[in-house]
Amino acid sequence: MRKHILIAGSGFAGTWAAISAARAVALAGKEAEVAITVVSPSANLVIRPRLYEAVIEDMNPDIKPLLDAVGVQHVAGTVTEISSDARRVTVARADGQAVQMHYDKFVLAAGSQLFTPPIPGLHEHSFNVDQLENARKLEAHIRSLAARTPTGARNTVVIAGSGLTGIETAADMGGRLKAVLGDDAEIRVILVEQASTIAPHLSAAARAVVEGALAECGVEFKVGAGVVSIDAQGIELSSGERVESDTIVWTAGARAHALAAQIPGEHDRLGRLVADACLRARGTGDIFVTGDVARAATDDLGHFALMSCQHAMSLGRVAGHNAAAELVGLPLHSYSQPKYVTCLDLGPWGALYTEGWGQQVSLVREDAKSLKREITTKWIYPPAPDREAAFAVANPDFVIVP
Template identity: 50%
Template sequence: MQQIIIIGAGFAGMYAAIAAAKVRHDQGVSPEALRIAVVSPEPHLVIRPRLYEQKPETMAAPLSDLFNALDIHYIRGRAETIDTAANTITVVDADGKASTHAYDRLVLAAGSHLFRPGIPGIEHAFSTAQLDEAVALDRHLHALAAKPSTPARNTVVVGGAGFTGLEVATEMPARLRAILGDDADIRVVIVDRSASVAPEMGAEPRPYIEETLNRLGVESKLGAGIGSLDGKGVTLGDGEYIESDTIVWAAGMRASPLTAQIPAERDPLGRIIGEADLRVPGIANVFATGDNVKAATDADGHFCLMSCQHANRLGSFAGHNAATDLLGLETKPYDQPSYVTCLDLGGDVALFTRGWTAKVEVTGADAKKIKQEINTVWIYPPKADKETAFAAAESVRTINY
């Protein structure tokens, strides 16, 4: 029996498994001859793009039925080591028991984690980067209702004015009022070292974002950043102190530490510099995907981002290529020429842009409808039947937004 092991059950890992299973099915290879195995602590897909919302504990979609329908083997546990010389990985389960698994092809789709810089007191900050962290923030917010009304209780500071920081900050006023009451004197402050909000999106969307922040009463403290935290508030880089019981860090991600166990070149985010078919240079039987790879999306100098939009397609290519390569078939070069964003700005407002220059196409309630479609339909796993799942894997590999 030959085996493809996929580390990770996030967007990239899920679609890698589906795409590999499709190749196996299309080539008439039995699951007994080619086993496709997914390694993750739990058999579910965390809907990470929605963790800024309320009730984050509901943002996990089960994958067991999908895996069973597609004859995908599931290994419960956390991948701890990768030995590319021996072609094995070590998995540790919840009880601490280690097991070793051999692979013929490996797909690294282990995701990413929040980067917490060496800011004094950063351990006091919450985040929405992982499911358990988002749940902890939500519980903390609800616990505020039992505290006396003070400026610290009523103030949330968000570190980072990028995509994630903006979605957290603009969701927060309504979220806090639902907990503390409509009469609560809510203050939300977004802080960033950059001179503007959403610096990576460019100039065109900025006026609409700034207008929305003003309408919601979300303050922007730019050009200074967070200098330190003390559990009672934050000190900004310019010396200003803001009392706050709730600081949310939303500035920067890094690839899984597992990427460092593979002898390959990595970018400053820890992502492996992948070949065109997402193979790891110099290691013919290992593919990197999702947040673990830096790959060109087109011939114009653009590269994939740490987003589910790229992870879905990257995963489908990686799984397809791992399976076709193992079966002696030709691999396909990854590409993703189209790029869109849909930024939630709280309430019934969102912002939809197209292209790397972030050309604004839809705003307000119409954009919100698109965001809701993305958040409740597009990013969820396909139905647990072969025809639907295989079509979904093919679609994310060919769709142009």
């Protein structure tokens, strides 16, 4: 019987895990002995880093032709249960059937989900840009504002959380609102942050650039203000202030997919599984973790992969390779990704590009913006459905470096 590699998820990590696993099997000439299956809701790769933008076409490219080209099967559905002792998962297939699937090696690549603490009104009255359907809902809402009575609340968008997603959403929002409400509309975009400064996770130099850029984009800041509650008319802050707004966007970070909790082993505070150097979930035999569900060291200096597609794509290549390598007798590959960069869109102001874990400012404004465009419209998209071309960039050593 053919051995089976099962990959849950077709995002950045899952797609690259699939190609990389197929490459390793082909390198060993064992295509007849090993089958590879990806399970995900649909054979698409959602370009999550673009979801803060007005939703456009091509934010979820079809990867079925690519998977066909490299000999990977796709099953439309979601993994609902992982039985690691029995090496079996339960899949709720898109056609409504629940099926059991056996694996010899399992790669968990189910990504992350928005962190939603129990704040009254958060689920009912806020928008977010976490998944494609959320971004579409926000886009439809923004478009619908034009038909509402022009009030301060209609013209005000509050973005809660000033991490990278909150910053990009805020910088872009003025333009999105004006496109719908007209250039003369008196709009307000307010960025709310519970820490004492916006962008608390950036270096001081990077933060200074972001503060200046957002101020130039007309974004107001409310710092030291946690969100206490949200209702249909606005938002209450821990400072005691209330802001009337028809549009609250919640961007307060992410947590590993809940499936990670079903796998035994150590989990970090984000719910990610602690991985060994080969991206095996520590304490398991046949389970590899990758992308946003994996806590993996990027170097020997104490740095760990972030929930980012920058890391997910490399983690995917390594996890897929190793899952296959063990079955076909190739050497395993240790994950290492010492170079870390950030490239942050800052709306009409431009963008910011930093290098290193210390986030040294390397490029700003249009120079950084053209790099950001290159990254988000080309580099992170899946390769063309050509077996050899895809294999050429699926090597576990391959890293795109600006």
